[in-house]
Structure formats: C-alpha cells, structure tokens
Amino acid sequence: MRAILTIAGQELRDGLRDRWVLAATLLMAALALSLVLLGSAPAGTVSTPALTVTVVSLSSLSIFLVPLIALLVSYDAIVGESERGTLLLLLSYPIARWQMIVGKFIGHTGILAIATIIGYGAAGLLVLATTSGNDAASWLAFLSLLGSSILLGAVFIGLGYLISGLARERGAAAGLAVGVWVVFIILFDTALLGLLVAANMPSSLVSALLLLNPTDAYRLLNLAGFEEVRFLSGMAELSTTAGIDLRIVAGSLLAWLAVPLGFATLLFHRREL
Amino acid sequence: MTDLIELRHVSKAYGDATVVEDVSFALREGEGVALVGHNGAGKTTLMKLILGLTRPTSGTLQVLGVEPSSREAAVARRGLGFLPENVAFEQAMTGRDVLRFYLRLKRQPAKQADVLLARVGLDGAAKKRVGTYSKGMRQRLGLAQALIGAPKVLVLDEPTSGLDPALRAQFYDTLRDLKAAGTTVLLSSHALTELEARTDRVAIMNQGRLVACATLAELRHAAGLPTRIHLSVPPGAGAAISARVDARAEIAHVNDRSIELTCAPDAKMDVLRGLSALGHDVKDMEIAPPTLEQVYAHFLRRDDRA
Known part of the structure; x- marks a missing residue:
C-alpha cells in the first residue's frame, strides 16, 4: 500500500509541478463559467432552477473535455517512462507492476478530480451567488455531475494506460489516444444516429448500444437521472422508452473502468523490458 | 559463504535473436565480479534477468534466495540496488526530491537523502533540478539511489561511464568500502584495464556466452600469452x-x-x-x-x- 501511495503522490506532485493541474483546472473553470454566464440568457426566466440548466450544459461540456484531459495525462504513463529510461529503474525497486499502475491511476485520477471539483465548483458557486430557487434535487444533480465526471475521467485514464501498454513508441500512443477520443466522442454517436435513422432499430437495441460507449453512459446518467434535468435536456423520451435502468448505466461505466485497467495491468505484467 | 546470485544454464531469446546463451555462474556473499564484453554481448540483458525485469527463455536463476521474476521477488528487491546504464531521472525534480522518492519506495527515512547526496559528492547540487546536471552528476545520483538501504547485492551497469578519472577513482573507493562491508557487487564495464585489483573475478561475455569467469591472474595464466x-x-x-x-x-x-x-x-x-x-x-x-x-x-x- 505504501508503494502505491508513494507512486500516487509522485504523480500528483508531477501534475502540480508541470502545471498540468493548473492548466486543466483553468480550462475547465473558464469553459464552465462562460457556459453559466452565456447559458443563462436563452433559458430566460423559466421555472427550472438555474443550477439544473448548469448541470445540462456542463455535462455536454464534460463529454468533450474530460476524456481529452484524461487521455492527455495518461497516454504516456508506461511507454513514456519506458522511453525516458525511468521505468527500468523504478521496476528494480521493491514494487510489483500492478502497484505501479494502481499508484499512477490514483495520482492521475486525483489530478483530474482536483481540476473538476475546482473548475466546475467555481461554476456552481457562481450560480449559487447569482440565482435563487435552486432546490435540493438540483444540488444533488450537480454533485452527481461532479462525481460522474471524475468517473468518466477515470474510465479514460484506464483506456490511456491500455494504449500506453500496447504502444511501443510514445508517438504511436499519442496517435492511438486521439483515435480513441474521436471514436468514442464523435464517430460512435454519429454512426448510431445513422443506424437509428436508416434501420429503424428497436429502442432496446439502441439502449444496449448506448452502453457500449462510456460517454453515452455518462450522458444517460446525468441527463436522464434527475426528473427536471431529464425534461430540460430532451432525454425524457429516450430514457423512458428505452427503459434503461440507471443502475445498469452506472454498472456500464464501472465495467468501462475495470476492464481496460485490468487489461492494461495484464499487458504491463507481460511487457519485456 | 552462500551464493546470493546463482544462474544455471540461463538463456534468453527475443524472437529469433538469442541474447544470452547457456550462462551459468554464481556470486558469493561479499564478492565483486565484473562483467566484461563488447556492446551487445548480453551484459545488460543478463542484469535485467538478475533483476527480474525480464524472464529467461530457459534455465533457472536465484537472487537473494528467490526467482527474481516471481511474485515474492518484489519484497526481496529491498536488498538489491541497481544502477542502469545511462540512468535517467525526472528532469524537473531536484536531486534531493529524486532520492526522497526512491527512499520512500524502499521504505527508508526520507531524511537520508542528504546523507546519500553527500556520500557521492552532490550535496552542493541537492536543490538543483536534475535537468541541469552533467552526465557525471547524473551518474553519481544514480549511484546514490543504488546505495539506498545498504543493499546486500549491487548491480551496476557501466557505472564509470561519463566519469572523469578523479571521479572514477572516487567511485572505486566507494566500491571498496561497500565490499569491505560485505556487499556483493556485479558491475559491467568496457574497460578491462581499470578493473585491475578492483574486482575478485572477471566474467568475459561474447555474443551472449560466458567465455571465461576467473580472477585476472587466472585469466592471464590460462591465456598463456x-x-x-x-x-x-x-x-x-x-x-x-x-x-x-x-x-x-x-x-x-x-x-x-x-x-x-x-x-x-x-x-x-x-x-x-x-x-x-x-x-x-x-x-x-x-x-x-x-x-x-x-x-x-x-x-x-x-x-x-x-
């Protein structure tokens, strides 16, 4: 356990020193705050709490931003250390390879959690200061947004390690990371939409396919999870007719976390140095 | 006297290329052995095998009583120090922070960092970023981390490369002290001449094979030159x-x-x-x-x- 925490602390310090945490926090805060400031105008004076509007806009932002930041911090975790020559020395220490992965995972997820909590938290505070009528349900939705955004980030950090374990060179890992981002964030939904229109698929199949993409699972969790959010986001139709149990959605995200991370560890154990 | 490192008919192949071929030898407690050979003779691979960083294709090896690539070896590695060839550290960290990190990994008090830095003559550069270090300074920082926790076995890959003659002499002084304290040392080198009177035995490798392993006097005699x-x-x-x-x-x-x-x-x-x-x-x-x-x-x- 001590070895894991040492590695995690090291990654966190690296992130703070290399301004990674700062850059990610500023980026998330800037985008979140501008969404709050600009986004409140079109909503006008509807009866929906302003915080609920914020949850909807922030979750759409997260889908693009969080996986990107997560892949950026994680893609060279293994291949980068291998290329810099620091991996050989690290593994000659009394530490098992899985401990190194878990330690890095905790550290990188910590970096992302700090950026998310501060960046989105700033937006939440702004809403709190400028509006009234935010009920408990909307706060719960906001907290759930923070938690699930960190979980989404953790999923893509795990995918980043898998990429890092597969690639032989750092450049290849970077290319693969971009590819994974494009597939999950852009291509998958476009293809699904195309299929939906062209093939007139049954809704149960659509919901099953949505679970195959962690960003869609995240979207379902946030946009369909809370009554007011659901109506505001236009997800009401999809989630009720598709009949998706939110526990299954959360389970899908957790599986997306565990499986790539597990494979990354397995690959790393087999890697010859 | 027990054997701290023991190799029996160890071979290692990457694909079709055999890098280490049927190597058998043992290092007793407190012994110093130098691995000598050209680039690509298999010295580094042999060290990686001993450290458990890679597994042998055939043959068996034991280091500090365990198979080095096994699960138990992670704990046994506490008694092992390693200096890799062309040692690299996180550029943005200071020398002291680097040592503190490695001290924690070996469960040693972090305050020992300054003692270790002084031991390799880097106390003046403790607060400087590793990125600003010269090759010789990096090499000495590498030696400092290998000495963490007074390991029973030291594996040093080209420890004197990048060191000027004065630092080389200093390095061999440190080595003599370590050996006097009972540390088993396996080091590799290109330069056979500087090993005179500094190691107990010399193991000559060529194309993955161990072609000779004896004291320098025995090698001289056997060569009959x-x-x-x-x-x-x-x-x-x-x-x-x-x-x-x-x-x-x-x-x-x-x-x-x-x-x-x-x-x-x-x-x-x-x-x-x-x-x-x-x-x-x-x-x-x-x-x-x-x-x-x-x-x-x-x-x-x-x-x-x-």
Whole structure:
C-alpha cells in the first residue's frame, strides 16, 4: 500500500509541478463559467432552477473535455517512462507492476478530480451567488455531475494506460489516444444516429448500444437521472422508452473502468523490458 | 559463504535473436565480479534477468534466495540496488526530491537523502533540478539511489561511464568500502584495464556466452600469452647478443641497438636468468606482461574460433 501511495503522490506532485493541474483546472473553470454566464440568457426566466440548466450544459461540456484531459495525462504513463529510461529503474525497486499502475491511476485520477471539483465548483458557486430557487434535487444533480465526471475521467485514464501498454513508441500512443477520443466522442454517436435513422432499430437495441460507449453512459446518467434535468435536456423520451435502468448505466461505466485497467495491468505484467 | 546470485544454464531469446546463451555462474556473499564484453554481448540483458525485469527463455536463476521474476521477488528487491546504464531521472525534480522518492519506495527515512547526496559528492547540487546536471552528476545520483538501504547485492551497469578519472577513482573507493562491508557487487564495464585489483573475478561475455569467469591472474595464466622483453644493447652488438639468448625465447626483432624477445610464461624466469648472466652487454631491460586488453582479446578470439 505504501508503494502505491508513494507512486500516487509522485504523480500528483508531477501534475502540480508541470502545471498540468493548473492548466486543466483553468480550462475547465473558464469553459464552465462562460457556459453559466452565456447559458443563462436563452433559458430566460423559466421555472427550472438555474443550477439544473448548469448541470445540462456542463455535462455536454464534460463529454468533450474530460476524456481529452484524461487521455492527455495518461497516454504516456508506461511507454513514456519506458522511453525516458525511468521505468527500468523504478521496476528494480521493491514494487510489483500492478502497484505501479494502481499508484499512477490514483495520482492521475486525483489530478483530474482536483481540476473538476475546482473548475466546475467555481461554476456552481457562481450560480449559487447569482440565482435563487435552486432546490435540493438540483444540488444533488450537480454533485452527481461532479462525481460522474471524475468517473468518466477515470474510465479514460484506464483506456490511456491500455494504449500506453500496447504502444511501443510514445508517438504511436499519442496517435492511438486521439483515435480513441474521436471514436468514442464523435464517430460512435454519429454512426448510431445513422443506424437509428436508416434501420429503424428497436429502442432496446439502441439502449444496449448506448452502453457500449462510456460517454453515452455518462450522458444517460446525468441527463436522464434527475426528473427536471431529464425534461430540460430532451432525454425524457429516450430514457423512458428505452427503459434503461440507471443502475445498469452506472454498472456500464464501472465495467468501462475495470476492464481496460485490468487489461492494461495484464499487458504491463507481460511487457519485456 | 552462500551464493546470493546463482544462474544455471540461463538463456534468453527475443524472437529469433538469442541474447544470452547457456550462462551459468554464481556470486558469493561479499564478492565483486565484473562483467566484461563488447556492446551487445548480453551484459545488460543478463542484469535485467538478475533483476527480474525480464524472464529467461530457459534455465533457472536465484537472487537473494528467490526467482527474481516471481511474485515474492518484489519484497526481496529491498536488498538489491541497481544502477542502469545511462540512468535517467525526472528532469524537473531536484536531486534531493529524486532520492526522497526512491527512499520512500524502499521504505527508508526520507531524511537520508542528504546523507546519500553527500556520500557521492552532490550535496552542493541537492536543490538543483536534475535537468541541469552533467552526465557525471547524473551518474553519481544514480549511484546514490543504488546505495539506498545498504543493499546486500549491487548491480551496476557501466557505472564509470561519463566519469572523469578523479571521479572514477572516487567511485572505486566507494566500491571498496561497500565490499569491505560485505556487499556483493556485479558491475559491467568496457574497460578491462581499470578493473585491475578492483574486482575478485572477471566474467568475459561474447555474443551472449560466458567465455571465461576467473580472477585476472587466472585469466592471464590460462591465456598463456607471451611476455615481451625489450633489451637495449651496445651499438652493433645486437646480432651477437641475440645468438646467446636462451633458446626458449623467441627473437621478435633485432636491430643495431635493441633486441625484442617474447617468451612463454613458464620459460620467463629461465630466460631472465640467462639474460642477467650476459652482464654488461645488456644495458637496459624492460619486461611487459600481457596487458588485460590482450588477455581479453585472446578470449574473444578463442571463442569466435570455436
């Protein structure tokens, strides 16, 4: 356990020193705050709490931003250390390879959690200061947004390690990371939409396919999870007719976390140095 | 005396390329052994096998009582120090922070960092970023981390590369202290000459095979290379004197003022006695035993022929 925490602390310090945490926090805060400031105008004076509007806009932002930041911090975790020559020395220490992965995972997820909590938290505070009528349900939705955004980030950090374990060179890992981002964030939904229109698929199949993409699972969790959010986001139709149990959605995200991370560890154990 | 490192018929192949082939040897407690060989002879791979960073294709090995790539080895590695070839550290960290990180990984108090830095003469650079270090400073920081926790076994890959002669001497002083304290040391080197009187045994590797493993004196003897003797003689006496030299010495070269002889190790003393009997006809004499480079080259040649 001590070895894991040492590695995690090291990654966190690296992130703070290399301004990674700062850059990610500023980026998330800037985008979140501008969404709050600009986004409140079109909503006008509807009866929906302003915080609920914020949850909807922030979750759409997260889908693009969080996986990107997560892949950026994680893609060279293994291949980068291998290329810099620091991996050989690290593994000659009394530490098992899985401990190194878990330690890095905790550290990188910590970096992302700090950026998310501060960046989105700033937006939440702004809403709190400028509006009234935010009920408990909307706060719960906001907290759930923070938690699930960190979980989404953790999923893509795990995918980043898998990429890092597969690639032989750092450049290849970077290319693969971009590819994974494009597939999950852009291509998958476009293809699904195309299929939906062209093939007139049954809704149960659509919901099953949505679970195959962690960003869609995240979207379902946030946009369909809370009554007011659901109506505001236009997800009401999809989630009720598709009949998706939110526990299954959360389970899908957790599986997306565990499986790539597990494979990354397995690959790393087999890697010859 | 127990064997801290033991290899039995260890081979390692990456695909079709056999990098280490049927190597067997053992290191006793407190012994210092130097691995010598060209680039690509398999020295680094052998070290990686000993550290459990890679698994053997065939054969077995034991380090500190366990199979190094096994699960239990993670704990056993607490008694092991390693200095990789071209050691690299996180550029943005200071020397002290680097050592603190590695101290924590070995469950040693982080405050030892300054002691270790002083030991390798880096106390002045403790707060400087590693990125600003010279090659020699990085190498010394690498040595400092290898010394964490007073390991029983030290594995040092090209420890003196990048060090100037003064630092090299300092490094071998540190090594002598460690050996005196009972540390087992396996180091690799290109330069056989600097190992004289500094290691107990030398293991010569060639193309993945261990071609010799013995003390330098034993290697010299086994090589049976001739000793060269250079005589200075009065002008014009060269030919006459060379005729009176012991028959077991070979005349390599004669001119007006000097004679160049070679003789086998076992005939050397007889030849020298004969030469001293020549009295004032020999003005000066220089005796050159085979250099370590020649011994090394001999074993490589013999292996390449086989």
